[in-house]
Amino acid sequence: MSAQDAPTTSADAERPPTIEITRGSATEEELAALIAVVSDAYAQETADAVADEPRVSAWTRTQRPLRRPLRRDIPWGRFSG
Structure with a gap:
């Protein structure tokens, strides 16, 4: 006994x-x-194959994004000395 191959289209x-x-x-x-x-x-397999929605906590929603790294090639202020 064999099942048909998985659908491709x-x-x-x-x-x-x-x-x-x-x-x-x-x-x-039989x-x-x-x-x-x-x-x-x-x-049963198709019922269990439902993907869970990712849960976003309130802490994650209110967090500020990280700042960009400092550019070391630009001198600070007027003092490029």
Whole structure:
């Protein structure tokens, strides 16, 4: 038994996954059990694959950005001496 390769295009992503029996013969009950287990695992995986939104704390939002480093090639004031 092998599953089809991962989808590579958006048209392939909309097609449901397929199962191909390559050896032996399975009864209808075995196929139904297989489809139920794989469908449940697939649904659970897609439900768990949601990315969490990054949380920004109030401390991070109110922090001032760091200042740029001092340029040492520009002399200070008029005293370039």
